[in-house]
Amino acid sequence: MTEKVLLTSSDIERALIRIAHEIVERNKGAKNIAFVGIKTRGVPLAQRLAGIIQDMEKVEIPVGSLDITLYRDDVSSLNFKHVVQQTNVPFDITDRQVVLVDDVFYTGRSIRSALDALIDLGRPETIQLAVLIDRGHRELPIRADFVGKNIPTARNEEIKVFLKETDGTDKVAVVSVEGENNELK
Amino acid sequence: MSLSEVKQGTAGQETLPSLSIDLWHHRHVLDLDDFTREEIDLVFEIADGMVEVLSRDVKKLPTLRGKTIATMFFEPSTRTRASFELAAKYLGADTVGLDAVRSSVAKGESLIDSLRTLQALEVDAIIIRHPCSGAPYIAAEHLETSIINAGDGCHAHPSQGLLDMYTLRRKLGDLKGCRIVIVGDIMHSRVARSNIWGTRGLGIKLVLCAPPALMPHGMAAMLEKCGLQHVSIEPDINNALQDADVVMPLRLQKERQQSGLIASIREYIRLYQVNNERLKRAQPGVIVMHPGPINEGIEVSRDVAYSSYSVIEQQVTNGVAVRMALLYLIAGGKSR
Numbered sequence: 029m030t031e032k033v034l035l036t037s038s039d040i041e042r043a044l045i046r047i048a049h050e051i052v053e054r055n056k057g058a059k060n061i062a063f064v065g066i067k068t069r070g071v072p073l074a075q076r077l078a079g080i081i082q083d084m085e086k087v088e089i090p091v092g093s094l095d096i097t098l099y100r101d102d103v104s105s106l107n108f109k110h111v112v113q114q115t116n117v118p119f120d121i122t123d124r125q126v127v128l129v130d131d132v133f134y135t136g137r138s139i140r141s142a143l144d145a146l147i148d149l150g151r152p153e154t155i156q157l158a159v160l161i162d163r164g165h166r167e168l169p170i171r172a173d174f175v176g177k178n179i180p181t182a183r184n185e186e187i188k189v190f191l192k193e194t195d196g197t198d199k200v201a202v203v204s205v206e207g208e209n210n211e212l213k
Numbered sequence: 214m215s216l217s218e219v220k221q222g223t224a225g226q227e228t229l230p231s232l233s234i235d236l237w238h239h240r241h242v243l244d245l246d247d248f249t250r251e252e253i254d255l256v257f258e259i260a261d262g263m264v265e266v267l268s269r270d271v272k273k274l275p276t277l278r279g280k281t282i283a284t285m286f287f288e289p290s291t292r293t294r295a296s297f298e299l300a301a302k303y304l305g306a307d308t309v310g311l312d313a314v315r316s317s318v319a320k321g322e323s324l325i326d327s328l329r330t331l332q333a334l335e336v337d338a339i340i341i342r343h344p345c346s347g348a349p350y351i352a353a354e355h356l357e358t359s360i361i362n363a364g365d366g367c368h369a370h371p372s373q374g375l376l377d378m379y380t381l382r383r384k385l386g387d388l389k390g391c392r393i394v395i396v397g398d399i400m401h402s403r404v405a406r407s408n409i410w411g412t413r414g415l416g417i418k419l420v421l422c423a424p425p426a427l428m429p430h431g432m433a434a435m436l437e438k439c440g441l442q443h444v445s446i447e448p449d450i451n452n453a454l455q456d457a458d459v460v461m462p463l464r465l466q467k468e469r470q471q472s473g474l475i476a477s478i479r480e481y482i483r484l485y486q487v488n489n490e491r492l493k494r495a496q497p498g499v500i501v502m503h504p505g506p507i508n509e510g511i512e513v514s515r516d517v518a519y520s521s522y523s524v525i526e527q528q529v530t531n532g533v534a535v536r537m538a539l540l541y542l543i544a545g546g547k548s549r
Contacts, residue, residue, distance in 0.1 A: 097262070098274045098275075103277070103545045104279065111234050111258060111259060113258075144275065148269070
């Protein structure tokens with residue numbers, strides 16, 4: 029198993045600042061924007077993006093957190109291994125520009141679940157997707173609106189995102205697992 | 214909504230899930246005696262997520278879509294059955310309900326045959342209530358399908374035990390040092406028995422208070438034998454209620470009083486009713502729980518049952534969340 033660091037703490041910070049600017053530009057301001065982070069690491073990323081935009085635009089940006097466990101499409105499969113966590117979206121998402129935030133964009137299945145979970149909470153005007161890493165290998169017709177970094181990967185590689193809030197440090201690394209082909213999720 | 218409200222409500226510090234689902238080892242839920250502390254914590258953690266779902270306008274999830282949950286009730290029930298059925302429906306499962314009076318049981322079909330029929334219909338879990346203690350165990354022995362005990366005779370009612378502890382945890386946080394008093398017909402109470410197991414290992418002091426005739430013979434010896442040192446017996450209600458943090462009066466089961474275990478209901482009220490006068494001995498802010506259905510004015514006075522310290526309605530709501538968590542753990546995933 030070899031680990032290679034792809035993004036350092038300052039790389040992550042620069043990527044988030046750029047994405048924040050793109051979000052404000054695309055939405056012509058930040059008045060009606062709300063962030064919803066996908067648990068676990070999408071949530072601190074959403075909070076950071078909201079913080080950057082708040083400083084920039086001097087408006088308050090609500091942030092929620094979404095647990096997608098109950099919406100996953102693999103609950104009936106043999107190796108379902110997910111503890112349900114609490115969703116906390118303490119504002120009405122109806123008629124807002126909601127930006128979903130996740131750390132790694134891979135098959136697209138988590139985002140599919142997140143869209144279902146979000147739509148159960150209301151009817152946003154738009155839903156946009158911001159991700160820190162896009163590693164490819166989509167299995168569904170879903171794309172991201174804002175990407176921190178595109179990292180082409182093999183399926184037997186694993187992208188590990190570390191964030192200060194959850195892991196004590198900020199970095200993104202790729203880990204390749206030898207001897208396993210295409211089995212790793 | 215004002216900005217300050219939004220700010221106050223923003224998602225707090227993110228933590229990774231503290232428990233792994235690998236801790237869960239049950240195919241059936243029969244009683245809490247074989248539940249580990251971690252398993253109970255896992256149920257509660259998942260129930261927290263379900264409470265949020267229950268607060269939504271639309272409480273419908275796709276989680277167990279395509280699964281079928283059967284309820285089989287050989288005894289009358291309002292809240293437990295409705296609670297389990299709603300839990301299954303909110304999770305997206307289909308439900309089929311059999312009650313003994315209207316099913317082939319009335320034609321003399323045996324318990325096992327009825328259950329085998331349900332199994333042949335490929336239901337994913339069977340929720341069973343039966344007047345005979347141990348009936349769900351027989352079912353679990355004969356069937357591949359998961360069995361959830363919704364009350365068997367005087368033996369066990371595990372989902373009630375879980376929702377009682379869950380309600381207290383939401384209300385009080387840490388339960389260490391908490392004095393819980395269960396008052397009434399301990400003899401016939403499966404709720405009391407499941408709570409004895411459910412309160413293990415939490416630092417709770419559980420006090421059982423009953424007229425001597427309604428306390429099972431050999432209770433003290435049984436507690437000792439099972440190593441349940443957190444439970445004590447106190448026949449005098451005034452001593453029992455002294456400094457109590459939580460009081461749970463049990464329903465006086467009138468249908469089980471034909472044999473004259475108590476002299477009269479009036480005497481029971483005089484000696485054992487939980488009322489405002491008696492609660493003065495308890496801690497200020499004492500919490501009153503009741504597994505329902507309530508005999509108003511018998512085991513608990515009306516003003517106490519509907520007072521601000523009663524959590525009886527929260528118990529009902531939390532019951533749905535806890536049962537959703539159980540069904541998620543039992544019916545989610547293929548049989549493991």
